[in-house]
Amino acid sequence: MATQSKKQEKHVYFFGGGKADGNESMKNLLGGKGANLAEMAGHPDLKLPVPPGFTITTEVCTYYYQHKKTYPKTLNSQIKDSVKQIEKLMGKKFGNVKDPLLLSVRSGARRSMPGMMDTVLNIGLNDETVKGLIKVTGDERFAYDAYRRLVMMYADVVIEKAGGLEPAKGIGIRRIMDEKLSELKKEKGVELDTEIEAKDLKKLVKEFKALTKKYLKQEFPENPWDQLMGGVGAVFASWNGKRAIEYRKIERIPEEWGTAVNVQAMVFGNMGDSSCTGVAFTRNPGNGDNHFYGEYLVNAQGEDVVAGIRTPAPINNASKNDHSKKLITLEKLMPAQYKELDEFQKRLESHYKDMQDIEFTIEKGKLYMLQCRVGKRNGVAAVKMATDMYKEKLITADEAIMRVGPNQLVELLLPMFDHMEELKNKPIAKGLPAGPGAAVGRLVFESSDAVEWASRGEKVILVREETSPEDVDGMHKAQAIITSKGGMTSHAALVARGWGKCCIVGCSEIEIREHEKLLITKEGKKFHEGDWVSLNGTSGLMYEGVLELIATDLNKNKSYRSLMKLVDKTKVLGVRTNADNPKDALQAAYFGAEGIGLFRTEHMFYGEGSEKPLFLLRKMIMSDTLEERKSALDELFKFVKKDIKATLEVMDGKPVTIRLLDPPLHEFVPHDKEKLMALSKELGVSMSILNRRILALHENNPMLGHRGVRLGVSYPEITEMQVRAILEAAGELIKDGKHAMPEIMVPVTMGKHELQHQKVIVDRVYLEVLKKLKLKKIAYLYGTMIEIPRAALKADSMAEVADFFSFGTNDLTQMSFGFSRDDIGGFLPQYLDLKLLPDDPFVTIDQSGVGELIKIGVERGRKTKPQLEVGICGEHGGDAESVKFCHRLGMNYVSCSPYRVPIARLAAAQAAIEDKTATF
């Protein structure tokens, strides 16, 4: 209502003829596309040849949904005024039968949602105006082709989809019309649309209208204004289409944003061989190389390029690939227009100071700029562009750091196949390398299958002839995507690049029978659903079976090294790692970890080499008396010390936070009868005694049970053994001239007294170790996990005893939410679907809930002890948003798994930069 009451509110922003009502800063109102069109058309530095048009604002979209799909009163007249301006600039009139102005209607949200919303082209054509178009262009075939495209799009987008109709014949009007078109081509013995003659197209228009009537029970509207408003309504409607909603969910785009609608004069890349249409990037979005890069199709409309039906040609030599290297470049075909385009792209990049994704059309030799926007790029390209542009002084160091999404770094860490193993295997197919990295999975042929298989925990590779926006959900769930059609700018390539997903496109060597769920290689070998294949998205090669994945040697990437140099200069927050053994510790150090934030003492009881220590631990657990327990602990001691010493040694000079035993003892007990009998024999304890002891250890809610410091209180001798192992290991290293920096961390504490109780043991053992090793001092810190909600609240008093806090955000999240991480499967997916939670709180810190407890903990702890060392060691330490949150709280470090260390470092630097630029 507020919108309505304002008088003369501006709903429509005009651009064209060297002027524009809007500009690039108005993305929220005009959408990305609209704002950039205005900028290109109107900014004094650019003034590019943009077909004139106007943008209907996103506020109208909001209004539309808040007012039962109606428009503000003045919208109609503002549209009419703007169409008049277009008519003036184009010298044509909308609906004029002699020389009709044709219009396009396109969506444009704040953030690009490629292919997710609908478009209607060639608006303004009807049985009368088409005659004028024929007269003016002298090209009947072109005119009827434009007309049949309009009828097709209109029926599909405006009448069927926006009308909310069930798909006609179960497959939709578009496919019915496509089949009719294929029939016609077969009948006429032609292969390409362009080979169909004018009279057949004219007949097709009639037939399409009849199909529309028959299946959708509506007439195609002859009135151009009805067509225009129908198109506008269809774009608004498509904002809440199934595809768009799905995409928004994945990309986290708020529903409230709405979309703008862009109405523009049509220009045609399909007016013969002096016309073309293309898509280009100011730099290579696949690897970041600083070359103008793009593809084009002669005598085609834009949708032909994106749809990937014809193989596009490279715009220049730098854009050539294996498939297109024999095709003529635009630079060669239309040198003057290419030169102009090249000049425009340079102007755009230096204006926007970022890589631009450009759409252009050449109509009968005249170049039009249809769109520009910041281009999507994969992680490798993002890192290269950011550091290159910084070297070129196009951007600052801070800007370079902000240019790379922390999760894009994952792509640089993407596993690759072992080169030698790849050499041993013969590829079964080769396509275009659209998304780098390697992937292994089982073949599925439908997006819905990908979703279903993935939900069962299967790793799948989605194979399609080509992908469409309907497939995004399955693409997202797949390890990788491979298509037989389409080029580097096809839907599959664009989407996979945005996600940093392994992807091969245009792999025309393979035949895909989607309905039979069958893939046939050039050599005739058949692959069925569920068969294992391996894909190298960097080389575009596909292999049979499972190839071993290995990590990439990140530090060989120069751009990465340059970026991380900037990152380390900028960031304030330290980044440590969670590692339990020398191998992981070294891996993390390689990734830049500045210490270990979480060394779990219990890891030594799992996996390889754990038989003996586990046996001793079980012996300790099964002890009935303090003496028995102490004797088992004495034996265990040397294993624990050796284990800790090895990691302290490789982390020489870096802090290593060692957590005392955390899990409930029950976890270490064998639970099947056979193993139990073996244990009974080994320990020389009867089964009935074993069973009695195990029963006593059983807990209803082990997460809230006898674990962590509670074990240390019940069995101080366990704490003593561990502390002695830590301090002796450190002491021995010191005697060897090393610089061991242990930090002893007590888990699951809820208050000061527990910490004091354990400290008495630590203090005593410390003196004993000094005496034994004849040392004056072993530097160490004594601190605690903050992972119990109460501990966060009592942080003030806990800091009286602790030298450091490490927030265990996994458990803190479990207890703050009352969510058992093991048991959320029953309801969390539904919670996310229903938006009862914005994110999985185990992935991203719930800032307003759990985060407040963390904030309280940090503030109170530091109030008592300003120099208190504070970090986190939950899974969240590797999540960019959570890392930034930790920075804002003034923590000293985050600790995460080794492979997340670079991501955490980048996020930390970005947080520091955001700090500087924050306005409050």
Add this chain to the structure above:
Amino acid sequence: MATQSKKQEKHVYFFGGGKADGNESMKNLLGGKGANLAEMAGHPDLKLPVPPGFTITTEVCTYYYQHKKTYPKTLNSQIKDSVKQIEKLMGKKFGNVKDPLLLSVRSGARRSMPGMMDTVLNIGLNDETVKGLIKVTGDERFAYDAYRRLVMMYADVVIEKAGGLEPAKGIGIRRIMDEKLSELKKEKGVELDTEIEAKDLKKLVKEFKALTKKYLKQEFPENPWDQLMGGVGAVFASWNGKRAIEYRKIERIPEEWGTAVNVQAMVFGNMGDSSCTGVAFTRNPGNGDNHFYGEYLVNAQGEDVVAGIRTPAPINNASKNDHSKKLITLEKLMPAQYKELDEFQKRLESHYKDMQDIEFTIEKGKLYMLQCRVGKRNGVAAVKMATDMYKEKLITADEAIMRVGPNQLVELLLPMFDHMEELKNKPIAKGLPAGPGAAVGRLVFESSDAVEWASRGEKVILVREETSPEDVDGMHKAQAIITSKGGMTSHAALVARGWGKCCIVGCSEIEIREHEKLLITKEGKKFHEGDWVSLNGTSGLMYEGVLELIATDLNKNKSYRSLMKLVDKTKVLGVRTNADNPKDALQAAYFGAEGIGLFRTEHMFYGEGSEKPLFLLRKMIMSDTLEERKSALDELFKFVKKDIKATLEVMDGKPVTIRLLDPPLHEFVPHDKEKLMALSKELGVSMSILNRRILALHENNPMLGHRGVRLGVSYPEITEMQVRAILEAAGELIKDGKHAMPEIMVPVTMGKHELQHQKVIVDRVYLEVLKKLKLKKIAYLYGTMIEIPRAALKADSMAEVADFFSFGTNDLTQMSFGFSRDDIGGFLPQYLDLKLLPDDPFVTIDQSGVGELIKIGVERGRKTKPQLEVGICGEHGGDAESVKFCHRLGMNYVSCSPYRVPIARLAAAQAAIEDKTATF
């Protein structure tokens, strides 16, 4: 050090001769005993005949422990000065061989710790001064008796215990000397100590000294000053004796308080038949009757009364009991002194405005007041005295309310035996009714056995010849105590009265062979350890076996009714109850509940009459499809509605908060194979399907699993069925002219969105029910439990949707502490022992931790919605401290189990009074 540096600090406070340095308000410094002695001696209204003396302050005790058991420098001279003043008043000199002044040394902490610390009497006697005493008193027997008592006490208390020596011969010097005394009596053929002749006592002194030398390797000090300082040190040392520490733990007396030491001129109740000593109460501490009540022993010292060795005589007719009714009263024996004593006790009660516990001694016809303090009383007496004194205008209504400890009300609610059943059973013994109420348990004969049996969950009755401070731990753990010796002022009676525990003393009909763990009744029947007996502490009767316990009819107690009238006028906080059926609801209403704060819908699936609903619930749980589930829910609906309606009906006009289904579904599934097979047959579902479904329901941490609102989100049809049942039940009652006030409560919420999700269902069903029942309105509230830590933090947004909050402090405590209530057995007892926690947080709200979350929740909720109704419904609702906390937070009500309702009401009134008197 600070204490030392102050010049001329006062360590010693003198009293006597109608003057005193201190007064009653100085309890922290002088201890309770010392302050009251000063008050009695020095206050102008009292000026009672107190033997002159002085008090060494509690600060000296603190100093003593902080300075390696040494004293402030000026203490010695201050003591000497004070002794001189006593000498002046008494006309005798300390250590004078002609007419020696004798002194007593007694402890006195801020709060009375009866018998827990040590005393030394007759200080000043040695081989020389005893001769002076003989000359002055003309009573050689008396003098040597006093001397042998001194040697005995000194050896025991000062040399052995305070010296930290191992008990001599394993039994202690006292028992060695006692045995020597017994031998002597046997040898001489006498029964009583008083029958031993002077020459034998003189010999005994010698022998005792020799025994001291032999076993303790120390000489008894002949120097009176050494004796005095030894006594003072022994009192300080006894503050940290084992018994005192145990008692402090039970009574929650801080260690830091320390004890004062009172040194007083000796007066003797054992100087022949014109001397006596006694203990009295200004009103009857057992039932509250307004009669002067007490016992005395002729020719005895105070310790003889408390020890319960001789049966004391009543001071007047009102004090007679079955055992003492034939003994001569003090009133009759010494009418003048009795009259004076009666006048003193009246003066004391009207001065202190509370019932006083008095110790007195008459030495050769002269009355001395040795002690006065507020007397302990049981719950029945407390209620009666409070309301009587209010009626007498001795105290105000607020004072009357504050006089009754909320837990004392428990005693009024104490179960009694069914009167008819008691008549059917013949008592096996009769003793003195020292602690009212009834108890059933298994016999144990040692305090340590009581502790051990109780730790195994056994209910025990501790039977002893007499109890001593060593027994307090076992007494505390026992259901009841019975002794064969001692009177109403014996140790057992005093302690049991303080705790409101069922207790029978002086049951001389039974023979107890402690070492054989055997009890033999008058009729020769033998009872062994572990045998079941039933005790009526109100009548003093003991029965064989288990008698059924029934509740008392509280409202027949006039004093209780008067008190609760005052309570209800005063309290602000509402008190509701947790009740799941009409019976409990009515019981609670009888106790004064103002509504139901927690009605658990799931209760109908447990216990009697639950077969059919449980079957339907299981059918619902085992459903594979929505349709199956809905059909089971449809059947279940009528049971749920009937169940809810019955309780809404009896609570007509009072709010009933109904919690939607809370437990994880797994809880309702039968877990043994037999029941499962029956279910499989009943439901017509195969075992394998059942097992699969049950496995799917299993959770690792059900407390943090799929429960509460999470079920309502996953199965909205369950919420719908329950809400429909609630609203239809209420609607139907409204149509019947009743006033149903349902409050729909959603459990286990963690944020606003869940509440909104469920509210959509509630709103829809509400409209449907209105339509069905043709009603315009059904008044109801929609609200939530706050039991997840995050919910407390997000209370601001949750209050946007909720009409009320009910803090579920059980779960909130579990999650805030990370303690599973089911699993704390493994460590919580140790935590309490080690003082890692001050209290069991499931009994008393952890105010500084969990309490802060509650405070945050209340504040934020009320900030959003000032009229938000707030209550708690955890077990804490019946804990007095927690109730007071809820009052301070401004909650609307607490809800507790029916039997805690009176306690909560009283605590609420006390909180309101404390509010008024709070200084900030």
